[in-house]
Amino acid sequence: MAGDLVVLSGGLDSTVCLAMAAAEGGRPPLAVTFDYGQRHRTEVDRAAGIAGFYRAEHLVVALDARPWGGSALTDPSIDVPTGSTGDAAGIPVTYVPARNLVFLSVALAVAEARDLDAVWTGVNAVDYSGYPDCRPEFVDAFRRVGELALKRGVEGRPVEVRTPLIDRTKADIVRAGITLGAPLALTWSCYEGGTTPCGSCDACRLRARGFAEAGVADPALV
Amino acid sequence: MAGDLVVLSGGLDSTVCLAMAAAEGGRPPLAVTFDYGQRHRTEVDRAAGIAGFYRAEHLVVALDARPWGGSALTDPSIDVPTGSTGDAAGIPVTYVPARNLVFLSVALAVAEARDLDAVWTGVNAVDYSGYPDCRPEFVDAFRRVGELALKRGVEGRPVEVRTPLIDRTKADIVRAGITLGAPLALTWSCYEGGTTPCGSCDACRLRARGFAEAGVADPALV
Numbered sequence: 106m107a108g109d110l111v112v113l114s115g116g117l118d119s120t121v122c123l124a125m126a127a128a129e130g131g132r133p134p135l136a137v138t139f140d141y142g143q144r145h146r147t148e149v150d151r152a153a154g155i156a157g158f159y160r161a162e163h164l165v166v167a168l169d170a171r172p173w174g175g176s177a178l179t180d181p182s183i184d185v186p187t188g189s190t191g192d193a194a195g196i197p198v199t200y201v202p203a204r205n206l207v208f209l210s211v212a213l214a215v216a217e218a219r220d221l222d223a224v225w226t227g228v229n230a231v232d233y234s235g236y237p238d239c240r241p242e243f244v245d246a247f248r249r250v251g252e253l254a255l256k257r258g259v260e261g262r263p264v265e266v267r268t269p270l271i272d273r274t275k276a277d278i279v280r281a282g283i284t285l286g287a288p289l290a291l292t293w294s295c296y297e298g299g300t301t302p303c304g305s306c307d308a309c310r311l312r313a314r315g316f317a318e319a320g321v322a323d324p325a326l327v
Numbered sequence: 328m329a330g331d332l333v334v335l336s337g338g339l340d341s342t343v344c345l346a347m348a349a350a351e352g353g354r355p356p357l358a359v360t361f362d363y364g365q366r367h368r369t370e371v372d373r374a375a376g377i378a379g380f381y382r383a384e385h386l387v388v389a390l391d392a393r394p395w396g397g398s399a400l401t402d403p404s405i406d407v408p409t410g411s412t413g414d415a416a417g418i419p420v421t422y423v424p425a426r427n428l429v430f431l432s433v434a435l436a437v438a439e440a441r442d443l444d445a446v447w448t449g450v451n452a453v454d455y456s457g458y459p460d461c462r463p464e465f466v467d468a469f470r471r472v473g474e475l476a477l478k479r480g481v482e483g484r485p486v487e488v489r490t491p492l493i494d495r496t497k498a499d500i501v502r503a504g505i506t507l508g509a510p511l512a513l514t515w516s517c518y519e520g521g522t523t524p525c526g527s528c529d530a531c532r533l534r535a536r537g538f539a540e541a542g543v544a545d546p547a548l549v
Contacts, residue, residue, distance in 0.1 A: 175440030203436035218397030
């Protein structure tokens with residue numbers, strides 16, 4: 106069966122990625138969200154609403170990353186920074202070790218089990234937080250290991266890994282989302298939970314700059 | 328902190344791999360076992376006993392693969408074969424999509440979060456079941472993507488991926504385990520659960536041949 110899987114965090118980028126997959130595929134993709142013990146449930150709940158908007162099946166994969174720790178996004182004892190965030194290597198404390206590697210690996214497993222042809226991810230290496238597993242060279246290496254890991258690769262029909270946003274600016278992503286009628290009002294980018302974005306964390310600031318540069322108001326803030 | 332992580336299934340290969348890591352490291356590694364909804368709990372329980380033998384911390388990672396299906400090892404409606412098992416591509420129905428890719432990705436995440444220097448896995452490409460994610464080319468590609476995914480890679484100190492058994496015969500592995508005093512009596516290879524191995528599944532047959540070729544009795548059968 107042909108079909109698509111989209112890794113959906115509930116944020117802006119993954120939602121626009123889902124909109125692109127839905128538009129190109131002509132039918133609802135499978136949306137996969139990870140419940141990894143992040144600080145708040147807001148993004149998982151938002152992802153469910155966004156999947157519903159697209160009448161997409163929504164699979165929530167539980168993989169509790171809290172026992173291994175090491176990130177401000179899973180360890181409540183580490184504060185989410187509100188200013189400049191990078192360490193010596195330019196990587197913020199909100200980095201979750203190997204997160205995209207783990208998420209994409211599980212996504213490939215699900216895609217193969219369900220005989221889907223492509224995994225889509227909204228990773229972006231332009232207006233991003235500096236996580237190493239968002240870079241194009243990571244994605245290229247992941248494609249290679251995915252081909253070798255899967256039975257489908259041995260059969261000569263690897264699951265494709267699609268990254269339509271990787272070289273887009275945040276403003277481009279906002280514009281693409283509006284053009285495609287994506288439910289941007291439902292998306293959640295803030296690292297903190299609650300009902301209103303904090304406005305000061307790295308994710309909020311990147312998002313605000315994207316909407317400002319696109320010249321449109323953020324519908325999630327209305 | 329220097330230190331090692333061993334992916335421990337509770338089987339023969341991963342136990343000998345743990346024995347090697349413990350011998351080389353001079354202190355107990357962290358043992359990580361995946362509870363992925365396999366047909367039976369026997370291997371998770373055995374892994375706990377083996378970790379205990381080495382006084383190793385034992386982390387059980389829950390990642391339920393049943394919702395995505397597609398394998399005789401996680402889907403009770405698919406029978407575990409007792410004879411020749413390969414399909415057209417030579418891959419048996421006991422193949423779990425992307426299993427080693429997922430397990431090694433999580434292992435790298437845990438290693439980085441705990442600042443451990445190496446991940447050890449007992450993958451073997453000689454006397455094995457024909458899974459694509461046990462081949463040396465898969466492991467090489469995984470090393471590459473792991474370097475790119477991790478903050479430690481950016482910092483120039485990637486987590487090493489050790490595969491000391493990859494080109495060994497099962498008989499060699501049995502001999503190595505005996506030499507190192509590994510608790511082979513505690514290991515469980517059978518795809519079925521219960522208290523006694525079935526003796527007829529692919530894993531039982533590979534194990535029996537290994538002990539026979541090494542010229543020793545299997546202590547798990549005594």
